[in-house]
Amino acid sequence: MSDPVKLNPALAAYRQALQRAQPQADGAVVPTFGAVLEQTLSEAVQAGRRGEAVATTALTGRAGLQEVVEAVNAAEVTLQTVVAVRDRVIAAYQEILRMPI
Numbered sequence: 001m002s003d004p005v006k007l008n009p010a011l012a013a014y015r016q017a018l019q020r021a022q023p024q025a026d027g028a029v030v031p032t033f034g035a036v037l038e039q040t041l042s043e044a045v046q047a048g049r050r051g052e053a054v055a056t057t058a059l060t061g062r063a064g065l066q067e068v069v070e071a072v073n074a075a076e077v078t079l080q081t082v083v084a085v086r087d088r089v090i091a092a093y094q095e096i097l098r099m100p101i
Helices: 009-021 033-059 065-098
Strands: none
Touching: 009 065, 033 065
């Protein structure tokens, strides 16, 4: 049977985020929230650029339809993940604003 991570880019993204969030047993420094967010955003930009590049390659006839669909789907899932994180950050900020001082 196929590896489910290869079939589902969202699952791969969640697995990577989980691995980054787990404390390191060897005493290594765990990245800060800002570093994780920055890396995730750069990965989202790269996924979008890869989707655009594959679509351009398909226009010249050097890429198949399946490659285009996979690249665009990966970019879409990554964008949905970024939007979901943004929404959660905004909701947390609004909740903090509602707290009494």
